[in-house]
Amino acid sequence: MISLFTLLLAPALAGAPVAATKTQTFAGVPVSALPALSLGEPEFIDGTDTWRAPAPGGWVLHAWSADAAEGARSFRFTASTVQRMLPTTTVRGADEAVGGDELVIARRGNVVVQVKGDHARDTAAAILAAEATDPGVSPVVPELDPVTPRDGFGRRLK
Amino acid sequence: MLLTLALACTSAPGTGDSAPAPDITLTAAPAFDPLAGPALTWTLSGEDAKADAPGEIRGEDGEVVRSKVLPALGWDGKDDDGKYVGTGTYTLAVGAEERERTAPVALVRAGVLAAYAEDDDGVTATRVPLYWHQKRHTQDLDDPFVTVEAIDDASGVVVLPAVGEGLNVPATDAAEPVAYPYDSRPIVSLTLGATSTLGAAHLGDVPLHLSIPGWTVLGDTPLADGAVVTLQKDEPLGTTLGVSEEPLVATVSATDDAGTAWPVATIEVPWRAYRLLGPPTFEQTDDERYNPWVAAVDPALRALEGTTPTHDATLDALVRWVFEDGGLSYDTVSGASAYTVYVQGDWARANFQMTSFLSRKFGLTVNCTDCAGIMVSYGNMLGAEVDYAIIGWNFNLDYILAIGGTEFDHCPFGDYGCGFSYHAVTTDIDNALIWDATLALDGDEDPTSLPSTERLVQSVPSDEYLERLVLPPTTASYVYQAQGTLQ
Structure with missing residues (x-):
C-alpha cells in the first residue's frame, strides 16, 4: 500500500501543481516519502497526530488536524509556542504562514508544518506539496510507533 | 553444595610406652579455596617442631595427591601434575614416622551465583526501579542485579561481571545498576554457589561465615550451596546525592576449634547504586x-x-x-x-x-x-x-x-x-x-x-x-x- 501511495504522490513530490483546495482534507505526507524530502526518521508525539523529524540544519514538526478549521486553530497555537513573535510571511502552497528563512510555520488546509533549519521556507513548501489527499482507507503500518498503532501518514488509528 | 567445611584438628600417631611423643603441634586452615583465596597454610609448633618440614597431601583413600608441599609456599590446590584437584576433604601430613602430624583440610569453592538488591518497603530501605528507555523496560525488583550466566570451562574460575557501561539498554552479561534514596540502607541478598568447573562444593563441619565490611548479615544464613545470605548496610547509602560504585567485597572465612578465623575466599560483587533524593515524584504513575x-x-x-x-x-x-x-x-x-x-x-x-x-x-x-x-x-x-x-x-x-x-x-x-x-x-x-x-x-x-x-x-x-x-x-x-x- 505504501508503494501505491508513493506512486500516487510522485507528481506532487516532483513539484507538480497540487489540485487540492483549501477546504480539502489532507491525510499528511506518507512516512515512506520523508527520505525523498531529505527528512530523517520521524518521532511520533504521544496522544497526537503529530510527528517531528530531523531536517537539514534542524527539524520539521508536522501536525494533522481533522479539518481546515481545526488546522487553523492548530496553526495559531503552534505560532504562539515560539517565544519570538513571528511576522507573517509567504510559503508556496500555504494558506497562511509566519516566520522567516530559518524558521517557518505554514498551514495548508488541515495540516500545519513547522520547519527549523536551512532553507526552511523551501522545505515547508516541499512538504506541503507532498501532502496527500485523504485516501479514505489508510495503510496500516503499526510498526511506525511502538506505543500507538498509526497509519502510513503517522496518524493514530482509531 | 558450595562451601566445604572441615575441622581443623591435629593428630599424633600412637607412641607406645617406650618414649614420649615429640612435642609437635600442627595447625592448619580448616578450609581453603585455592581459586578465590589464599593457599592452604599451616604451622608447626612445639619444642620438637621443625618449622620448615615439608608435607604431603593425601586424598580421602590415603593416596598421595601432592608429594611435597612446603610451609613457606603452602598448598595451591594442585596435584603433582600441576592440575587443580576437586573439592573434598584432604589430609595434610607433615613429618615422618613418630614426628608425623596430620590435619584434615577441606578444599572448597566459594562463590556467588547471583545478587539481589532489596528493600523493606521503606522502613529502612526503598529500592527504586530504573527504566531502560530504549528497551521500554523497567527493572523487575525480583530479578537479580547480577548473575553468573554460565561457568566457563576454559578458565575454571568465574567472577561476577562488572556493571554495564551502557545507559540505554541493559548490557548482556553485565551487572545492572540499582537506585535507592540516599538515606536508605540497602539490603543485598547473595545466592551462594560454586563458581568453578573444578568440582562440586562439599560441606564439612567447620562453620563458614560470609561478611562484608560495613554490612550486617541478617537472620540465620547457613553457608550452603544455593543458600541465600542477606546483608544490610549498617549506615545509609550516603549523605549526599551521587553514585556509589565501589564493589561489595565479601569475605568467606572458616573458624577452627580454637576459634581462629581463617580466610577462605574473597568475592567481589559489582555495585553501582544511584543515590536519589527520593522515589520519583511524577504525578503520573500509570506508565x-x-x-x-x-x-x-x-x-x-x-x-x-x-x-x-x-x-x-x-x-x-x-x-x-x-x-x-x-x-x-x-x-x-x-x-x-x-x-x-x-x-x-x-x-x-x-x-x-x-x-x-x-x-x-x-x-x-x-x-x-x-x-x-x-x-x-x-x-x-x-x-x-x-x-x-x-x-x-x-x-x-x-x-x-x-x-x-x-x-x-x-x-x-x-x-x-x-x-x-x-x-x-x-x-x-x-x-x-x-x-x-x-x-x-x-x-x-x-x-x-x-x-x-x-x-x-x-x-x-x-x-x-x-x-x-x-x-x-x-x-x-x-x-x-x-x-x-x-x-
Whole structure:
C-alpha cells in the first residue's frame, strides 16, 4: 500500500501543481516519502497526530488536524509556542504562514508544518506539496510507533 | 553444595610406652579455596617442631595427591601434575614416622551465583526501579542485579561481571545498576554457589561465615550451596546525592576449634547504586516511563555528586548543570522548541521528547519549554517534585543571559525583536520558588540596564523572578502550571 501511495504522490513530490483546495482534507505526507524530502526518521508525539523529524540544519514538526478549521486553530497555537513573535510571511502552497528563512510555520488546509533549519521556507513548501489527499482507507503500518498503532501518514488509528 | 567445611584438628600417631611423643603441634586452615583465596597454610609448633618440614597431601583413600608441599609456599590446590584437584576433604601430613602430624583440610569453592538488591518497603530501605528507555523496560525488583550466566570451562574460575557501561539498554552479561534514596540502607541478598568447573562444593563441619565490611548479615544464613545470605548496610547509602560504585567485597572465612578465623575466599560483587533524593515524584504513575531513566540519572547524579539532599538544592544543582554544562544554546532565531510539544494545543499538556533529547536527535538549540521539560523530567526522576509554569504573555525583557550565550541582552532575538511571547520555567508545587535553566537573570540592583551580574535562577522567589525578568511597563504573570508528560 505504501508503494501505491508513493506512486500516487510522485507528481506532487516532483513539484507538480497540487489540485487540492483549501477546504480539502489532507491525510499528511506518507512516512515512506520523508527520505525523498531529505527528512530523517520521524518521532511520533504521544496522544497526537503529530510527528517531528530531523531536517537539514534542524527539524520539521508536522501536525494533522481533522479539518481546515481545526488546522487553523492548530496553526495559531503552534505560532504562539515560539517565544519570538513571528511576522507573517509567504510559503508556496500555504494558506497562511509566519516566520522567516530559518524558521517557518505554514498551514495548508488541515495540516500545519513547522520547519527549523536551512532553507526552511523551501522545505515547508516541499512538504506541503507532498501532502496527500485523504485516501479514505489508510495503510496500516503499526510498526511506525511502538506505543500507538498509526497509519502510513503517522496518524493514530482509531 | 558450595562451601566445604572441615575441622581443623591435629593428630599424633600412637607412641607406645617406650618414649614420649615429640612435642609437635600442627595447625592448619580448616578450609581453603585455592581459586578465590589464599593457599592452604599451616604451622608447626612445639619444642620438637621443625618449622620448615615439608608435607604431603593425601586424598580421602590415603593416596598421595601432592608429594611435597612446603610451609613457606603452602598448598595451591594442585596435584603433582600441576592440575587443580576437586573439592573434598584432604589430609595434610607433615613429618615422618613418630614426628608425623596430620590435619584434615577441606578444599572448597566459594562463590556467588547471583545478587539481589532489596528493600523493606521503606522502613529502612526503598529500592527504586530504573527504566531502560530504549528497551521500554523497567527493572523487575525480583530479578537479580547480577548473575553468573554460565561457568566457563576454559578458565575454571568465574567472577561476577562488572556493571554495564551502557545507559540505554541493559548490557548482556553485565551487572545492572540499582537506585535507592540516599538515606536508605540497602539490603543485598547473595545466592551462594560454586563458581568453578573444578568440582562440586562439599560441606564439612567447620562453620563458614560470609561478611562484608560495613554490612550486617541478617537472620540465620547457613553457608550452603544455593543458600541465600542477606546483608544490610549498617549506615545509609550516603549523605549526599551521587553514585556509589565501589564493589561489595565479601569475605568467606572458616573458624577452627580454637576459634581462629581463617580466610577462605574473597568475592567481589559489582555495585553501582544511584543515590536519589527520593522515589520519583511524577504525578503520573500509570506508565513505566515515569521511573528514573538510567540514561538520565547516571549523568545527572555524576554531575550532582556531593549535592546536599534537599529538594531545593537538588533543583539548584540541576539548573547549574543544564545551564553551564549541558552544551545547549538558546534559539536566538525564534525561540522554538526542539523537544517539546503542547499536546492538543493545551499549555497544560507539554510533552517532552526525552528519548530524542538524550541523543540530541534534533540538535543542541533549544528554548524555554525544552529547558523546563529537562528540569521537570530530571527533577522528578531524582525525587525533587517540580512542575513547569507558563508565564504570559507578550512582554519585554530586562537584561538576561540566555543559555549558551556570552553576553547579557534584553533583545535575545537581535534584529528579529525583543521580548518573549511567553516563557516557561519550573516551579515548586506552591509556585513559591522558580528554577530556570533557560537563562540567567541580572542579579544586581538594576536589572533593566547594563552592566549585569549573572544570577542563576536557583530557588528564586516567584515574584522576584518576574520583577527581574519583565521590563516595565509590560507585565506578565504565571498562567499555567502542570507537570506534563514525557516520552
